Amino acid sequence: MDLALGEEQVAAQRLAADFTDREIVPFATEWDRAEAVDRGIVAKLGSVGFLGLTVPEEYGGSGGDHLAYCLVLEELGRGDSAVRGIVSVSLGLVGKTIAAFGTEEQKRRWLPGICSGELIACFGLTEPGTGSDAGNLATRAERQSGGDWLITGSKIFITNGTWADVALVFARTGGPGAKGVTAFLVPTDVPGFERRPIHGKLGLRGQPTAELSFDRVRVPDSARLGEEGKGFRVAMTALAKGRMSVATGCVGIARASLEAAVAYAREREQFGKPIGEHQLVQQHIADIRVETDAARLLTWRVADLIDRGQPFATESSVAKLYASEAAVRAASKALQVFGGYGYIDEYPVSKYLRDARVMTLYEGTSEIQKLIIGRAETGLSAF
Numbered sequence: 564m565d566l567a568l569g570e571e572q573v574a575a576q577r578l579a580a581d582f583t584d585r586e587i588v589p590f591a592t593e594w595d596r597a598e599a600v601d602r603g604i605v606a607k608l609g610s611v612g613f614l615g616l617t618v619p620e621e622y623g624g625s626g627g628d629h630l631a632y633c634l635v636l637e638e639l640g641r642g643d644s645a646v647r648g649i650v651s652v653s654l655g656l657v658g659k660t661i662a663a664f665g666t667e668e669q670k671r672r673w674l675p676g677i678c679s680g681e682l683i684a685c686f687g688l689t690e691p692g693t694g695s696d697a698g699n700l701a702t703r704a705e706r707q708s709g710g711d712w713l714i715t716g717s718k719i720f721i722t723n724g725t726w727a728d729v730a731l732v733f734a735r736t737g738g739p740g741a742k743g744v745t746a747f748l749v750p751t752d753v754p755g756f757e758r759r760p761i762h763g764k765l766g767l768r769g770q771p772t773a774e775l776s777f778d779r780v781r782v783p784d785s786a787r788l789g790e791e792g793k794g795f796r797v798a799m800t801a802l803a804k805g806r807m808s809v810a811t812g813c814v815g816i817a818r819a820s821l822e823a824a825v826a827y828a829r830e831r832e833q834f835g836k837p838i839g840e841h842q843l844v845q846q847h848i849a850d851i852r853v854e855t856d857a858a859r860l861l862t863w864r865v866a867d868l869i870d871r872g873q874p875f876a877t878e879s880s881v882a883k884l885y886a887s888e889a890a891v892r893a894a895s896k897a898l899q900v901f902g903g904y905g906y907i908d909e910y911p912v913s914k915y916l917r918d919a920r921v922m923t924l925y926e927g928t929s930e931i932q933k934l935i936i937g938r939a940e941t942g943l944s945a946f
Contacts, residue, residue, distance in 0.1 A: 568630075575616075575631040579638035582611055587642035594769035595914055598762055600645050602726065605653075608646075609680025613639070614654050618662050623675030629866035633811040637859070640815020641822075644918040645770035647815065651808035652722045653677055657684035657731045660801040661748070664789040669748060673729055685727035686805075687718040687749075687775055688798055695931050697733075698741035698795055702777065704734035712736075712787070714747065714780040720925070724773025725760045727751050731801075732777070733794050746794035748786050755780040766917030803876040804869065805926050806883035810862040813883075813890035816919050817855040820890075820897035823912050824848055827901055838900070847896040854893060858886035877939040884932035887922035894919045 568576070586607055594600045608614050616632045618624025639647040658677045661669055676682030693699050702716025714734050721730075730749045737743030749756065755778040764772065789797045825848060828839030838844050861882040868875035894916035898905035905912045923929045938944050 568634075571627065572631045572634060575627060576634040576638065578611060579613070579635040582607075582613075583638045583642035587639065587646055591643040591645075591769075592908060592911070592914070594643065594645065595908065596768075598764075598768045600643070600649070600769035600771070604646060605649065605680045605683060605726075607680075608650060609678065613650055614658070614680050615678030616654065618654070618658055618674060618678055622662065622670050623678040624662075625678065629807070629869045630863060633807065633862055633866045636808055636811045637815040637818065640812035641819045642815075643769065644812055644816060644922075645767045647808075647812040648722050648767060648770050649683075651805065651812065652686055653684045653727075655808040656686040656801050656805045657729070659804060660731060660797060661788065663800065664746075664797055665748075666785075668785065669788065673748065676728070682728040683723050683726045685721050685723040685730050685773075685775075686801070687721055687724075687730045687732040689718060689720050689925075691717060691719045691774075695928060697798060698744070699739070700733055700735050700744055702732070702734040704736050704745060704747065706736070707781075710784045712747065712782050712784065714749065714777045714782065716777050718775040720761065721758075721773050721775050723771055724758050724775055725771040730756075730775065731788065732775075733798055736794075737792050741795035742792055744794035744798070745791050746788040746797045747782055748788050749777075749780060749782055753780055753782070764921075766914070766919070766921050768917075799876075802926055803879050806879040806932075807862060807865040807869070807875075809922055809926050810858065810865070810879070810882040810886035813886035813919065813922050814855060814859045814862060816890040816915050816922075817851060817858060817886075817893035820893040820912060820915050821848065821851045821855055823910070823915075824851060824897040824900040827904075827910075844900055847900050851893045851896055854889040858882070858889045861885055877936060880927070880932040880935040880939075883927065884929055884936070887919070888929060890919040890922055891916070 612625030613635055615624035616627050620626050636647055661673055677684050704712045704714045732747045732749045733744055735743050736745040757776045758773040761772045828844050829837055831838045865875050865879045865882050897912045901912055904910050934945050
């Protein structure tokens with residue numbers, strides 16, 4: 564954290580650190596055990612402006628740049644990745660996408676509520692039969708004679724799905740492949756929309772996750788986000804920024820793992836001295852520190868590119884790949900420092916490991932990130 568930050572960025576970081584220590588850290592274990600984050604946290608996130616970061620103030624946002632956004636999400640990720648994910652999806656995947664692709668009417672309808680926390684959004688891309696192969700969606704939207712659309716299909720593993728007031732849904736409106744996909748903003752109170760909560764997750768247990776189903780859900784053409792047949796581009800643009808959110812959340816996990824390991828290594832004694840005086844324990848701690856710093860800088864590079872209007876998609880994949888795998892390694896090494904005590908949830912490192920593991924899977928698996936990076940380097944596609 565030695566690079567020069569602006570006053571507004573430092574203020575955002577400090578606010579997020581204080582918020583995390585006060586509103587998240589004391590409850591994270593309880594939420595994990597109960598498989599439910601207190602929904603009241605959403606209004607609190609909105610009240611301090613975290614749900615409106617980078618969104619223009621004219622639409623209810625709190626402005627700021629993407630580096631400030633990363634600083635805030637790192638702190639939230641340090642406290643509880645389940646909370647970080649709520650922000651990353653409602654604001655990051657949906658709010659920012661409405662700001663980028665939405666009509667004036669769509670921006671004014673949805674953004675103020677998303678930014679304040681009055682409304683929650685979810686991102687409906689993944690389906691039971693299509694995860695990484697997002698271009699082959701089975702959910703369909705059929706145009707009616709009056710111009711409305713009827714959406715039929717299902718989505719799976721949808722963060723915020725049980726809470727959402729609006730779902731950004733991707734459905735097939737044309738032929739096979741990516742060119743036949745269109746994006747829609749679907750209110751969740753319409754007839755034919757149903758959701759089923761998903762419990763028993765390994766990690767992110769407190770995060771609201773659902774399976775969504777659409778049985779001839781009718782939406783007007785004004786609900787279409789972007790051009791017909793251009794929904795895949797909307798989704799990929801959203802995910803490119805979303806991978807930065809995941810990466811910075813992983814930095815938070817790695818940092819929390821480091822802090823926990825250091826504190827425990829100082830207080831735990833074996834063989835007549837603190838375990839932090841043993842060389843192999845210090846090796847674990849050094850490895851975590853180095854990889855945390857590297858992941859942070861890779862993520863900040865993405866934020867800088869976005870704020871300067873430069874291409875960033877490949878760099879976002881690099882950051883997401885490295886940070887997610889580094890978070891798993893960091894949490895695993897921290898658990899090793901704790902020994903048997905790390906294996907019970909009285910201490911936080913087992914949760915860090917469980918939460919980190921999914922980061923290598925969602926918003927593009929590590930394997931998909933490698934294919935994206937390889938394609939950028941060679942100019943050849945392995946998809």
